[in-house]
Amino acid sequence: MKKLFFLSLITLTFVYAKSSVEFKYAPHNMEREYPTNQNRILSYNNILENVRTSIVNISIKKEISGTQLNANPFFNDPFFKEFFKGYGDIPQERIQQALGSGVIVSQDGYIITNNHVVDGANKIIVNLAGDKKEYEAKLIGKDEKSDLAIIKIEAKNLNAITFYDxxxxxxxxxxxxxxxxxxxxxxxxxxxxxxxxxxxxxxxxxxxxxxxxxxxxxxxxxxxxxxxxxxxxxxxxxxxxxxxxxxxxxxxxxxxxxxxxxxxxxxxGKYTRAYLGVNISDISDDMSKFYNGNYGALITSVEDNSPAAKAELKRGDLIIEVNGKKIGSASELKNSIGSYAPAKTVTIKFLRDKKVNTKSVTLSILDSKTVNGELEYKGLKLTQINSTHKQQLNITINGVLVINVDEKSEAYSAGIRKNDIIIQVEESEIATLDDFKKATGSKEKKRVFIYRKGYILAIVL
Missing domain, CATH: 2.40.10.10 (Trypsin-like serine proteases)
Structure with missing residues (x-):
């Protein structure tokens, strides 16, 4: 016997409550436009075919020397150290290779790339698109703070790229x-x-x-x-x-x-940034209310004798514009000032007591400057010794601690190393960063006395 299933028709009525929100809809009759059809191919080949010859491949060779006693963990074992005693460290040399890219910016061979691509390279090799020849490049200059570098090859009539704003x-x-x-x-x-x-x-x-x-x-x-x-x-x-x-x-x-x-x-051969002489920070929504709802770079301190001090800027000022360009954050001000050369005069617009003020400021550069308790000087990064440093280094002396040294700097060549403690410059004893700044104020070379692992050394810097 067949089983019959009946589907009954039930009519449902939906009642929609009127919403307090009116949703915004796109027009129902919008038409689609198709970028191509079966008889045409959408392509950027005409654009890319020209630009591709402005891009180069970069390979570098970097010689790294050290000792197997330091590099190989087995040689840290006392047995092996005793076994090789009297023979000295075993020299170790190896070649490190790395790859990267670059962009041709002039017909006569200037190429821009990242600093980290060529940093420390003993040899830089460039390959051009469509050219089997290898070109050895010369490092012209680099800027670690922006991660940019310029290299140059001996070639002519290269396809330099076109820049856009x-x-x-x-x-x-x-x-x-x-x-x-x-x-x-x-x-x-x-x-x-x-x-x-x-x-x-x-x-x-x-x-x-x-x-x-x-x-x-x-x-x-x-x-x-x-x-x-x-x-x-x-x-x-x-x-x-x-x-x-x-x-x-x-x-x-x-x-x-x-x-x-x-x-x-x-x-x-180098990039020198301008210097304003302020410490800055971003502001919160609540803080913005004190500045008529504006955002910018809030000055938290002004260094003595700096361009900012001479222009009478002060803590609490909110910088909102530099040379007509709006400033919405601390990083934007940093980048803006850093894009100018020293001695450049800029117009700074700022808020003070909810009033807009304008000042002309002549920027400058200092060999040393203090930022967040750290001082940069001729490739050195210094900080004042505190109780934590003394405990970690097991010392009791005062001075300024070297927390980093640029290996390409004058200071490194002179012999200063990380964790050295500068205790005296010429006849001036050094206990603070201010002491160091005053003692190194002139550009003349000076005798610098450093403390290193129980010994006191003298160098000229």
Whole structure:
């Protein structure tokens, strides 16, 4: 017997309560526009074919020397130390190789890349697109604080890239990343601008990155980020990744910063930043209410005899503009001032007591400056010894502690090393950073007395 199933029709009535929110809808009659059809191929080949010859592959060789006793953990064993006693340390030399990218910026061979690509290199080799010849490059100059460097090869009639004003880059712009990822050779990836003005990432001291989701991988460093017109908007520098591969968060140094630093490196071999002489911070929403709802860089202290002090800026002033460019954060002020050369006079607009004030400030540079309790001087980074330092180093003396030394600096060449303690300069005993600044005020070389592991040494710096 067949079983019959009856489907009854039930009419339901839905009653919608009137919402207090009116939702915004797109027009129902919107039409789609198709960028191409079966008879046409959408392509950027005409743009990329020209730009690709402006990108170079860079390989470096770096000689690293040390001792096997230090490098090999077996030689730290007392038995092995005793076995090799009298023979001295066994020398160890090895060649470290690394790969990166660069961008041609002049027809006669100037190339810009990242400082971390060429830092410490004994030999820099450049390969041009479509050219089997290898070119040995000379390091012209580098700037660690922006992670930029200039190298040069002996060549003519190269295809120099065209720069674009990075201040005009917009989120959503179509971009391409060109470089040499993983050393596989010339590669182009595609994406958009995800954000602009990224700072506080912690990669370098001066950060104003363009963020993109175009694939950037190891080896892309120093390569180009270009817009859909084929113009350079940034130099690819870093990625955020747990695995080391691309996850869609890449950072490029904006072209305006690149041209400023590169010009100085080519002309002078170094980049010297201007100095205002203030400590600054961002402000919260609550703090913003005290400044008519404005945001900017809040001055927390002003150094004596600095350009800021001479212009009568003071703690509590909120800087909101420099030379007509709006300042929305402490990092924006830092990048803005750092983009000017010393002796440049700039117009600073700031808020004080809810009133807008304007001052002309002539920037300068100091051989030494104190930031957050640390002093930079001729490649040294110094701090005042405190009780924690004394306990860690098992010392009782006063002085200023060397917490870092730039290996390319004059101080390193003179013999100063990390954890040295400067106790005297000429006839002046040193107990504080202020003591050191006063004693080293002139540009003349001086005798510097340092304490190192129970010994006192004298050097000329």
């Amino acid at each position: 990075s201040d005009k880059v917009k989120v959503g712009d179509v971009v391409f990343a060109l470089g040499n990822p993983f050393g596989i050779g010339e590669t182009i990836t595609h994406g958009i601008v995800s954000a602009t003005g990224r700072s506080g990432v912690g990669i370098v001291e001066y950060e104003d990155f363009i963020q993109t989701d175009a694939s950037i991988n190891p080896g892309n460093s120093g390569g180009a980020l270009i817009n859909s017109a084929g113009h350079l908007i940034g130099i690819n520098s870093a990625i955020i990744s747990k695995s080391g591969g691309n996850v869609g968060i890449g950072f490029a140094i904006p072209s305006n910063m690149v041209t400023t630093v590169a010009t100085s490196l080519i002309d002078n």
